[in-house]
Structures are given as structure tokens and as C-alpha cells.
Amino acid sequence: MQMPRETGPIHIMGIGGIGMSAIADxxxxxxxxxxxxxxKESANVRRLRAKGLRVFVGHDPINLVGARYVVISTAIRKENAELQAARAKGLPIIRRAEMLAELMRLxxxxxxxxxxGKTTTTSLIAHIFTAAGVDPxxxxxxxxxxxxxxxxxGNGPWMIVEADExxxxxxxxxxxxxxxTNIDPxxxxxxxxxxxxxxxxxxFLRNIPFYGLAVACTDDPVVAQMLERLELRRDGRRLLTYGTSQGADLVLATARVEGHKTFFDAExxxxxxxxARALKGWMVPVPGQHNALNALAAIAAASEAGIPDETxxxxxxxxxxVKRRFQLAGTWNGIAVYDDYGHHPVEIAAVLKAARNGARGRVFAVVEPHRYTRVRDLxxxxxxCFKDADGVIVAPLYSAGEPPIDGVNSKTLAEAIRAAGVPIVETV
Structure with a gap:
């Protein structure tokens, strides 16, 4: 049984967020x-309005007029006046993942x-399935x-989802x-x-059904140790591993970056x-060994769905x-300017390594630290993580709604980056 079409208006709080806007779409x-x-207004809000959705800017109880269900994410705080009004009205409150799960059951x-690597890997899989005519x-x-x-x-039988942890x-x-793909704090x-x-x-891995398939990168030591503990294969569960180790089911044999492309071979x-087979002379037009590994995960999923290698x-x-995933934003006086959304140290290091491997000159990074708690904890x-940069400019820390934490700011971070050996570090 699926949610009936005649269900009254579904009201999504935080509809401009990247995950919520996709569900709304x-x-x-x-x-x-x-x-x-x-x-606030945003590109996602404007995009949804252009498709005919009614979107209010600002949270207010009056926005709920006519609503039958209310969908929220963890970004919506319990003291939010609009959420409190929805509860007072007795409207069903649905978590983002619950609504997404309802869609996935179909x-x-x-x-x-x-x-x-979630977004890039999900997008690679989606692109392959679409190119194969699966219409996901x-x-x-x-x-x-x-x-x-x-x-x-799409009109096909498959749904491809980025599962936000x-x-x-x-x-x-x-x-x-x-x-x-990997697990870091x-x-x-x-x-x-x-x-x-x-x-x-x-x-998450245990919940994959007995007829399903787990795909995991064993280059990540936490993932590798987790698989040893779970012993999925002992219980007859299907598992494919990928990575640079010869023990993996999909082995990244070689990878080299040329400009904005990564060429790779795999076994x-x-x-x-x-x-068993060899993949020779494959290419993905995003730079970095980490993106070749993302491509291996996509190959595993697409092969499982019966899509042929040549496709x-x-x-x-x-x-x-994908927008803001090592995306070429433009050039200035012969200098290539890239935009990347990565805000975890591992992501930043991977992007800078890819930039270093593909660059003909120096590499400079401009970083906007994201969340006080993340910067404090890591x-x-x-x-x-900036050791592949010749210089770093640290912008003011973006709070994402968090209160400030003493000693956690762009100045203290810049000092730590400088102490780690980056020759040029400035704040703005």
C-alpha cells in the first residue's frame, strides 16, 4: 500500500535544504x-516555486493553513513556532527519512x-543507470x-538515493x-x-536484505574492521569490496590524473x-584517486543491476x-578557480591532492570552516589537511546556526595551519 494521491497538502519545513528540496521535487x-x-530565499526555493510549489520564507504558524502532514528534518528545532503550532493542531509530524523511506518502498x-563521496558516487550511479535506459x-x-x-x-523500477548519515x-x-564509501568521525x-x-x-549494513548486496570500500580501515566483525559472508549475505588492495573484489590497479580527468584500470x-575481468583504459572526468574509487563503487552497483561494461x-x-564538487568555476589571468563543497578535513585533503596532481603551478586554498562543533572536534x-596547498586563506567560520565556542574561530585555525607548515596563511 502506498500513500494515497488525495492526501492533503504535505507541508515541508526547511524545504530549501538540499535533501528536503529533492523530496519535495x-x-x-x-x-x-x-x-x-x-x-530564507535560495536557488532551491526559487526552483521549486518555478515548478508551481507554494513556498513561504520564514517560519510562522500561518504557513500551516490547509496542511495535512508536516515533514521536518533535524535542522528544525523543537522550539520552532511553526512546528509547535503543527503539534498543537494535531498534524502528523513526519521525519525526513520516514518520508524518503515511503518513496523508496515503491x-x-x-x-x-x-x-x-556520497554525492559523487550517487550521481555516478544515477548517470550510469540513466545512460543505460533504466530511467531511475x-x-x-x-x-x-x-x-x-x-x-x-523516472518511470523505471530503480531508485538511487544518497543516504545522509x-x-x-x-x-x-x-x-x-x-x-x-568510508567512515570518519x-x-x-x-x-x-x-x-x-x-x-x-x-x-545500515545489517539491514540490507538477504537478497540484496552490500558494497564497501576496504581501503578505509574502519570499514574493513567493521566487515570483519559483521561477518556478512559467513551468514550467506552478499558483499562486494572495492579499493586498492589486492584482497578486494574490485581492485583499483592504476589511477592517474591528467587535468580534470582521472584514467584508471581495474581488476x-x-x-x-x-x-572476473579486467577493465583497461577507463576514465571519469573528475580528478583524483578518490573519484576513481567512487567510480568502482558505481561499477559494482551498475553491474549488479545487469548493466553491461561497455555502457x-x-x-x-x-x-x-556535480555542482560544487571540484567544479571549474572559471579562470582569471590563466588561473583555474575550482569550487568544492567539502568541509571535512579528509574531503579537503582529497581535493587538494587532486588539485596538486593536476596543477602545473602553485595551489592556493580558500576555506570557509563550517560549524563550530566540527572545527572543535576535528x-x-x-x-x-592543507599540506598540499602552497597557501591558505581562511574565511570567517560559518556557524550553521550554532552558538560560538571559545577559542574556535578562523584566527586560531589559521595559526594551527601555519604551525603545520603551510608557508602562506591569511585570514579575511
């Missing part, structure tokens, strides 16, 4: 009446989670350049194919401890659908990228 495309509110599903429905955490959107309603609700998503404001975070990822083992290879080579990692 799909619900609207499937024929549901959708409205919402957000704190499809065979691929879910991609992990601390880094897609919800991802970034704007896919080909579509100008983070969501797509930030609030632990990703374990509620029904996943036929579940991909784990993150979102500790929610998880409280690293052990709690690891338990949630273990639950696929017998466990991969289609049997996968062609689709990877034609991938147009301060030493932030200090060390």
Missing part, C-alpha cells in the same frame, strides 16, 4: 500537493552512505549538472544495494561518540556479476559532474 512530480517553508533501491528515480545531495537538479522522477535516520531506508553533535556512529553504520573478481564505461566518460585534522 519527487512528491510533486508524483502528483502530491506539496508546499513548504524555509528560513522501487528497487540503491542507497549510498559514508562520510565522504533519483534523490541526491547535490545538483547534478546534466539535470540542474538534485532530484529526478548525519542524524542516524539512514538506517530506516530500505536498500536493496547499499554502498558504504563526523556529526558528533548528534552521535556523541565515535562508537555510536560506528554502530549506526553496522545497522574485477569472480564475485562481481559477470565474473558503464561510456557513461562514466560522459559524466558531467581541530588537529583541520590543521594538518
Amino acid at each position: 519527487i512528491l510533486h512530480a508524483k502528483g502530491y500537493t506539496v508546499q513548504g517553508s524555509d528560513q 522501487y528497487s533501491t540503491v542507497s549510498v552512505t559514508g562520510t565522504h 528515480t533519483v534523490i541526491t545531495g547535490g545538483i547534478i549538472n546534466d539535470w540542474g537538479s538534485n532530484a529526478r522522477l 548525519s542524524d542516524g535516520t539512514f538506517i530506516k531506508l530500505p536498500s536493496q544495494i547499499g554502498v558504504v 563526523e556529526h558528533l553533535d548528534y552521535f556523541k561518540t565515535v562508537d555510536n556512529m560506528h554502530r549506526e553504520f553496522e545497522a 574485477l573478481g569472480h564475485a562481481v556479476r559477470g565474473g 558503464i564505461k561510456r557513461a562514466l566518460a560522459e559524466f558531467s559532474g 581541530f588537529q585534522d583541520f590543521a594538518q
Whole structure:
């Protein structure tokens, strides 16, 4: 049974967020009446309005007039006046993951989670499935350049979803194919401890059904140790591993960056659908070994869905990228300027390594630190992650609504980066 189309207006609080806007997009495309509110105007708000959705700027109880259900994310605080009014009216309050899970129940599903690489990997899988004529429905955490959107309603049987781990609700998503890219300390404001975070990822893998497939990168030591503990294969569960180690089912044999492209070879083992084989001379038009690994995860998922190698290879080579994922923003006096959303030290280090490998000259980084709690919890990692840069400019810290923390600011971070050996470090 699915949610009836005649369901009254679904009101989405925080509708301008990257995840919530995608859910709104799909619900609207499937024929549901959708409205919402957000704190501010944004490109996502304008995009949804252009499609006919009613979107209010600012949270106010009056926005709820006519609403039948209210969808919220963890970004909506319990003291929010609009949320309090919804509860006073007795309106059903639905968590973001619960609504996403309702949509996913209608499809065979691929879910991609992990601390880094989720958006690119999800987008690669979505692009391959689309190029293969599978016509998937897609919800991802970034704007896919080909579509100008983070969501797509298809007519095929598959749904490709980026499973955001930030609030632990990703374990509620029904996943036929579940991909784990890596696991690093993150979102500790929610998880409280690293052990709690690891338990949630273990639950995600355990929840993949007996007829499904787990895909995981064993280059990540936390993932590798987790797989040893879970012993999925002992219990007859299907698992594909990928990485640079010869013990993986999909081995990244070589990878080299030329400009904005990464060329790679891979060896696929017998466990991969289609049997053991070598992939020679493949290319993905995003730089960095980490993106070659993302491509391997996409190859594993696409092979499982029965998509032939030649289609996968062609689709990877034609991938147009994701907005703000090492995206070429332009050039100035012969200097290439790239934009990347990465805000975790591991992501920053990977982007700078890719830039260093593809650069003909010096590499300078401009960083806007994101969240006081993240910078506090990972301060030493932030200090060390800029070593591939010749210089760093540190912008004022973006709070994302968090209160300031003593001693955590752009000045103290700049001092730590300078102490780590970066020759030029400035604040603005």
C-alpha cells in the first residue's frame, strides 16, 4: 500500500535544504500537493516555486493553513513556532527519512552512505543507470549538472538515493544495494561518540536484505574492521569490496590524473556479476584517486543491476559532474578557480591532492570552516589537511546556526595551519 494521491497538502519545513528540496521535487512530480517553508530565499526555493510549489520564507504558524502532514528534518528545532503550532493542531509530524523511506518502498533501491563521496558516487550511479535506459528515480545531495537538479522522477523500477548519515535516520531506508564509501568521525553533535556512529553504520549494513548486496570500500580501515566483525559472508549475505588492495573484489590497479580527468584500470573478481575481468583504459572526468574509487563503487552497483561494461564505461566518460564538487568555476589571468563543497578535513585533503596532481603551478586554498562543533572536534585534522596547498586563506567560520565556542574561530585555525607548515596563511 502506498500513500494515497488525495492526501492533503504535505507541508515541508526547511524545504530549501538540499535533501528536503529533492523530496519535495519527487512528491510533486508524483502528483502530491506539496508546499513548504524555509528560513530564507535560495536557488532551491526559487526552483521549486518555478515548478508551481507554494513556498513561504520564514517560519510562522500561518504557513500551516490547509496542511495535512508536516515533514521536518533535524535542522528544525523543537522550539520552532511553526512546528509547535503543527503539534498543537494535531498534524502528523513526519521525519525526513520516514518520508524518503515511503518513496523508496515503491522501487528497487540503491542507497549510498559514508562520510565522504556520497554525492559523487550517487550521481555516478544515477548517470550510469540513466545512460543505460533504466530511467531511475533519483534523490541526491547535490545538483547534478546534466539535470540542474538534485532530484529526478523516472518511470523505471530503480531508485538511487544518497543516504545522509548525519542524524542516524539512514538506517530506516530500505536498500536493496547499499554502498558504504568510508567512515570518519563526523556529526558528533548528534552521535556523541565515535562508537555510536560506528554502530549506526553496522545497522545500515545489517539491514540490507538477504537478497540484496552490500558494497564497501576496504581501503578505509574502519570499514574493513567493521566487515570483519559483521561477518556478512559467513551468514550467506552478499558483499562486494572495492579499493586498492589486492584482497578486494574490485581492485583499483592504476589511477592517474591528467587535468580534470582521472584514467584508471581495474581488476574485477569472480564475485562481481559477470565474473572476473579486467577493465583497461577507463576514465571519469573528475580528478583524483578518490573519484576513481567512487567510480568502482558505481561499477559494482551498475553491474549488479545487469548493466553491461561497455555502457558503464561510456557513461562514466560522459559524466558531467556535480555542482560544487571540484567544479571549474572559471579562470582569471590563466588561473583555474575550482569550487568544492567539502568541509571535512579528509574531503579537503582529497581535493587538494587532486588539485596538486593536476596543477602545473602553485595551489592556493580558500576555506570557509563550517560549524563550530566540527572545527572543535576535528581541530588537529583541520590543521594538518592543507599540506598540499602552497597557501591558505581562511574565511570567517560559518556557524550553521550554532552558538560560538571559545577559542574556535578562523584566527586560531589559521595559526594551527601555519604551525603545520603551510608557508602562506591569511585570514579575511
